Amino acid sequence: IRLGASPRGETRGVYRRIHDEIVKASWLNPMDHPVTALHGVSQWRLMWHFERYTATAGCAKLAIALRLQAMKHGRYPEALAQLVPEFLDKLPSDPFSGKGFIYRKEGQGFIVYSVGVNGADDGGVEDPDNREAGDIVWKCPR
DSSP: OTGGGSOHHHHHHHHHHHHHHHHHOTTOOTTTOHHHHHHHHHHHHHHHHHHHHHHHHHHHHHHHHHHHHHHHHSSOOSSGGGGTTTTOSSOOBOTTTSSBOEEEEETTEEEEEEOTTTTSOOSSOBOTTOTTSBOEEEEEOO
C-alpha cells in the first residue's frame, strides 16, 4: 500500500527491483512456476504502459496549455511555470523522473517531453525502434 502512495518515479524503480528479484529467485524458476513468473512480468509491463500513457497525457496537457498561452498572449512562455495558474492549476510531473517535464522553444514552436522509460534526458529525441529508449516527445512546429 505504501508503494502506491510513492511518487511514480520511485515506484518504477521498486517495481523493477521486485521484477528482477522474482526472475532471479532460485526457488521461482519460471519453468517450474510459469504462471507466477508471468504474473510478475505482467505487472511490470502494466506499470510500464501506464507510465508511458501518463507521460504522453502530461505532454498533451502541457501542449494544449502552451497553445492557449500563445493564442492569448501571442507567444510561448519562457518556462512552463508561467502557465500556472492561468492555464493550469499545477504542472504535471514526469512519471519517469518524478520531476517536471522538459520544455524549450524551438523556432516558432516548442518541444515538451518526458525522459521516458530509460529515465535519461536524451535531448527530446525519440527512438521509434525501441520504446524503452529515448524520450516521449510532443513537438509543435508553430
